[in-house]
C-alpha cells in the first residue's frame with residue numbers, strides 16, 4: 001500500500017458508523033469469549049494516546065513527519081476505542097472515562113517509570129531508535145489486524161464482522177506506514193538492524209500485555225491464535241516480520257520455544 005507519512009494527515013479520519021445497528025448486539029448477543037476479547041481490545045485502543053507520551057521523549061520527536069503521524073494515529077486509535085465501546089454497550093460492560101481512568105491508575109509505578117526509562121535508553125541510542133520504534137509499531141499493527149480478523153472469523157456475527165472490517169481498513173494503513181518507515185530506516189543502518197532485532201527479541205510481547213492482567217492476555221492469545229487456524233496466522237505474522245531488513249528468522253511471534261505467544265506473555269507492548 002503506497003501511502004506516505006505526509007499524505008496520511010489528510011487521510012486520517014473518524015470511522016463513519018452512523019449506519020451500524022449497534023442494537024443488533026442485543027438481539028443477537030456476542031459470546032462471552034468474544035466479549036472478553038473485545039473488552040481487552042477496547043481498553044488497549046483507548047490507551048493508545050498514552051504511547052505518544054513515551055515516544056515524544058525519544059529521538060522520534062525530532063522528525064516532524066513522525067510526530068504528525070503519531071498525532072493522527074493516536075486520533076484514529078482513540079476513535080477505535082470509542083467504536084468498540086459502543087459494541088460493549090449492549091452487554092453493559094464498563095467503558096468510558098471512569099473506566100479508562102481506573103485502568104490507568106491500576107498501572108501504578110510502571111506507568112510513571114516507562115517514559116523515563118524509554119527516554120534514557122532511546123536518547124543513548126540516538127536516531128536509530130526511530131527504526132526500532134517503527135518496526136515495533138509494524139509488528140503491533142500486524143498483530144492487531146490479525147486479532148480483529150480472527151475474532152470476526154471465530155464469532156461469525158455479521159454486525160461485528162462489519163465493525164471490525166471498518167477498523168481493519170484503518171489498521172491496514174497504519175501497517176503500511178510503520179512497515180514502510182521501518183524498512184527504509186533498517187535498510188540504511190546496520191546498527192538499527194542490530195538494535196531492532198535485539199529490542200524485539202528481548203522486550204516485545206503481545207499487544208497490551210504490559211497493561212492488562214496476565215489472565216486476560218492469555219485468554220485473548222489463546223482464543224484468537226490457538227488451534228490450527230491460529231498457528232497459520234502466527235506463521236503469517238512471522239513471515240511478514242522476517243521480510244523486514246535484519247529480522248529474517250527472528251521467530252518473534254511463534255517460531256521459537258520461548259515465544260511469548262506460544263508460552264504466554266512476558267512484558268509490556270504498546271498498542272496497534
Ligand SMILES: [Fe+2]
Nearest residue numbers: 045077080272
Ligand atoms: Fe486500532
Ligand SMILES: [Fe+2]
Nearest residue numbers: 141171174272
Ligand atoms: Fe492501528
